[in-house]
Amino acid sequence: MDKLFDNRWVMRIIALFLALMLYASVNIESNSEDKQGASNAGASTTVFSDETTVTDVPVIPYFDQENLVVTGIPESVEVNLQGATASITKARQLRDFEVYADLSNLSIGTHQVRLQYKDIADDLKVSIKPSVITVTIEEKVTKDFEVGVDLLNENQLEEGYLSDKPIVSPKSIQITASEDIIEEISSVKAKVDLQGGNETINRESTITVYDREGEVIPVEVEPSVVDVTVPIKSPSRDLPFKIIREGELKEGLSISSIESETKEITVFGPEDVINKLEFIDGITVDLSKITKDTVLEVDVPLPEGVTKVTPEKVKLEINVDEQEEKVFSDQPINAVSLTDGKTVEFLEPETGEMDVTILGAPNVIKDIKESDVELYVDLTDLSDGEHEVEVKVNGPQNITWSLQKKKVKVKISSASQGVE
Known part of the structure; x- marks a missing residue:
């Protein structure tokens, strides 16, 4: 073994092998880092390549609103955003940023102003359309208008x-x-x-x-x-009103006066209805319930076809007094409504005259004259011959009367027959 390691060629081969192994290891690590870097570069491109436009973004002007008025501020603008997807999504959904025009240091007059923004993420690129606006700054004036x-x-x-x-x-x-x-x-x-x-x-x-x-x-x-x-x-008319008296006063009393602050009643309704009316009828006073001076509120009746009357009630002041009398002697009796071509002859009384006694309050009868009282008989549609007819009296208000007889006898003849 020792001899093997002492051989120079063996050592050279081993050294070469180790060198190749080291080279391969370094080359593999370098390629891995390159690939990781390329991967990271690709990811970076994906994160920073998004873009959107946010429309209808209001423009907030900053100026002395108490003393100045500004024209030329657009109601809204478009804001283009470029950058990180997450930041764009947040801005688009929350719209929590602001576009504003800072006019606080500008003088009275017309100016070109660059719009600004705030509360937008730093990693976003922002462009505003329009980016520059023309505004006019004037003093504020307040005026009253009717x-x-x-x-x-x-x-x-x-x-x-x-x-x-x-x-x-x-x-x-x-x-x-x-x-x-x-x-x-x-x-x-x-x-x-x-x-x-x-x-x-x-x-x-x-x-x-x-x-x-x-x-x-x-x-x-x-x-x-x-x-x-x-x-x-509705169309209206003012009309007088007539007071209807029902019942009789206690014996010995007479009406001194009936007064009302209301002189006319206003009626409302279609013109063809109210134009036919001449007065308001049916305002009624029951004399049997009056024993002394009295103030009454009486309902105003609503005529047929009339929608409304004003006032709906009238106040009547009724004054009574002890009754006195005055006699008018030999008052002539007038014949009315005699048919054309006929004549009338009074048989009873032959004179065609009658005494009438006037009864009323002292202040009423003292001024009444004989000429104020008329006696008459109504001969409407009576044929030739003798008839008993009722004597009627026409006189001033607030009096009563009594007659010697309630009826008289008359004879009606045609003019061609003459009078027997």
Whole structure:
């Protein structure tokens, strides 16, 4: 064995073998590292090659909003992101970054401003479209404007109803904008839809601001919502009313006066109905229940076809007094409604006259004259011959009367027959 190792050729062969083994080992390790490096390089390309565009990103302006107004700021922009997939996914889903325009150090006037961003991962490349905007900075002006009302579908109210002048609360609002925009404002309107309306309409309405061309101007309005009341009414007429007296006062009493603060009743309804009315009837007072001076609230009846009356009740002040009497002697009895071509002759009394006693409160009868009281008989449709007819009395209000006789005898003849 020792001789084998003493042989130079054997040692050379062993050395060569060891050298080959060392070379092979180093070469294999180098190739492995190259492959790992290539693998890592490939992975790096995959991680840093993603790209996306985020749309509708709002632009936040920074400036003195209390004293200045800025125009030219776009509502939104597009943001292109390039870089690591994980960072892009987070930005796209959370949208937790901000695009802003820093105007805090700019003076009054027009400027070109580069948009900036923040809260985006450092490993992302960012581009904004548009990246530069043109803005105009002006001093803020506040001015009061009166609010008008646009009535929509006014011709579609229920039949017979009309709209009255709208009432707006508050009556005026404040608009804050640049002086140039303030000068462009032509009108400030609230809108109310009247379709199908048949009673007063109360609505909350947003304010719309218009320029001279009728285009809407987006401005700061305070308040932005107002209350609008639109009275809806039907055609109306004011009518007098008649008081109907039922029953009788206690014996010895008489009506001194019946007064009402209300002089007319307003009726509402279709024109063809209310135009036929001359007065309101049926406001009734039961005299049998009155023993002294009294104030009554009496319902106003609703005439047929009328939708509403105002007021719905009237207050009547009724004054009574001890009854007195006055006698008018030999009052003539008038014949009314005698058929053409006929004549009438009074048989009982032959004179065609009668005494009448007037009963009433002292303050009422003291001013009544004989000419204020009329006696008459109604001869409507009576034929020739003798008839007993009732004597009727026409006189002032708040009196009663008594007659010598309730009926008289008359004779009716045709004119051609003459009078016997």
